Amino acid sequence: MLTSSDTGSAGKRVDTSGDAVIEIMDGAGYRLAERVMLPDDFEQLSEQIISWCDSGNVDVVLTTGGTGLSSRDVMPEVTRSLIDIEIPGLAEAMRAESLKVIRMAMISRAMAGARGSALVINLPGSTGGVRDNLGVVLPVIEHAVEVLQDRQSGDHPI
Secondary structure: OEEEOHHHHOOOOOOHHHHHHHHHHHHOOOOOOOOEEEOOOHHHHHHHHHHHHHHOOOOEEEEEOOOOOOOOOOHHHHHHHHOOEEOHHHHHHHHHHHHOOOHHHHHOOOOEEEEOOEEEEEEOOOHHHHHHHHHHHHHHHHHHHHHHOOOOOOOOOO
C-alpha cells in the first residue's frame, strides 16, 4: 500500500486514506505486505512500485493520493510509465461509482493496470474516495490477479 503525499510524508498530515485501504483489504481477507508513504516524487514512487511488482511477492499494489490536477499529482503518470497493460475498465468503474456521490470524481485521473503479474490500482487520496472506489473494484481483484498469474480455473465468474 503506497500513499503519495508531500504533506503526509513530511509528517504534517495523517494518512487516513491509507488507513481506509488497509481496513477494507484486511476485512476482505487480504494480507498487507508493506505500507509506505512517499512524497509526490515521480522517481521515488516509481522505484517503490517497481520494487513491489518485480519482487514476485506482491499480487496487488494499491496507491492512494496523487490522482488530482495539481502539478505535484503524478501517480497516473508514474503508473502509466510502469505498467505493461492498462486496465481502463477498473478506473472507469471507479469514476462512475464516485460520480454518484461527488461531482469532483470526474476530474480524478486514477488508472489501473498490470506490471508483470501484479495488479496496480490508483485510488484517490480521500477516505471517502477510497471507500467508494475500492468498494466497486474489490469484487474483481481476485479474479484479475488469477488471470494475470495464469491461475484461472474454469469459466469467468459472473
